[in-house]
Amino acid sequence: MSSQIYELFGFLTSDQSAEAMRHRKQCMCPFMGAECDGGGNRYQSFLHLNPTTDQKLVEFFNGRTAAIPAGVCSLKTSGKVWVVCPRRLFVLGKDNAHTRHVDFCENLLRRYSPLALSKKTGVWSEVRIMYDEQSEDESKDDDKSFNYAFDYIICPTSPKPLAEIAQEQDISAHKLERSLNKNGYTLARRNGQIYVEEYPDGNPVIVEVMTSSTSGGNKSKGTTIQNAFRMAILGQPQDAPGINYRQVWARMVSQLIVKSQIGKKWGGCTVWILQDALTNYISSTTDLNLRRLVSQAFKEINILTLRYLHNRPQESGVLPLEVDALYAGQIPPIHDDTDFNRLLQAASIPSKQLLRAILLSKRPRTFILS
Secondary structure, eight states, X not given: XXXXXXXXXXXXXXXXXXXXXXXXXXXXETTTXXXXXXXXXXXXXOBOOOTTTTHHHHHHTTTOOSOBOOOEEEEEEXXXXXXXXXXXXXXXXXXXXXXXXXXXXXXXXXXXXGGGXXXXXXXXXXXEEXXXXXXXXXXXXXXXXXXXXXXXXXXXXEEEEHHHHHHXXXXXXXXXXXXXXXTTOOEEEETTEEEEEXXXXXXXXXXXXXXXXXXXOOTTTTOSHHHHHHHHXXXXXXXXXXXXXXXXXXXXXXXXXXXXXXXXXXXXXXXXXXXXXXXXXXXXXXXXXXXXXXXXXXXXEEEEEEEEOTXXXXXXXXXXXXXXXXXXXXXXXXXXXXXXXXXXXXXXXXOHHHHHHHHHTSOOSEEEOO
């Protein structure tokens, strides 16, 4: 099964335009509007070049030798294109950086969750929450824990007095103020009080981005991401690793219900962003008929699928995406203590107040204005 890199730093590998070459030489991601961070492969696929043996590559990257991201956005395997980088599918700008793709992603939220962006909205990325709930009965071994990471948590904000927040969190106002200043929050004094202008008081929308993962490749045969990237940059024939379909679905199904449950408990919802190729695979290999779940609005479980824009007039430049479908349904009910559906749900979910404290302790990725 042959596999090649389809998009490199946001452009088709066949695209030799000045814009495409500039992005490659500078390792720039046109979706984020910043340097590529490795996407789905992250630092596992970063290259470190030898000035002697990798002379052509060093010249291509303008003398750069260290930590070069393998900017592979998608692969083409047996005639099908599979997105492998989450930034290629969905990304929200960092520090108010805007690209055409960021605007597209923000508009997806406005379309399906207008209340979430009805006022100034905070965006927090890569949020990890660890929480332990101790049993009230020390003689019983039934402590519960919560340990989950979220790609994005999006929450409307409103001004709130610093003193009230400090009291809620049981910390000193001085310590809280210092932390908020460090994390880039806006503080303003009104009527003798200090207000936190971006207090996350609304109902959150959790966004999880799931892309296909590669099979890893064979180093001896030269079918790794790193080697395929090298060949593609040099304009030589390349063989890339295939797609590990089962691993992706297994990873997602283990979190689909529980993260939807978490979003509901916090008064909001969770939406999974997938490529249509992946949802087509899910429909063909499971008994779940997604086409019967097509919806116009978010429900308890949400899968929003995107696809490459059909009937595109050009084969150069960044290829746009469009909505394929929104699939939405309900969280399976728990009937009794012997119901194995309990395996798919969280043992304990921290309060919304704790969520707010976690968000305030972390620098927001950006703020979206209504």
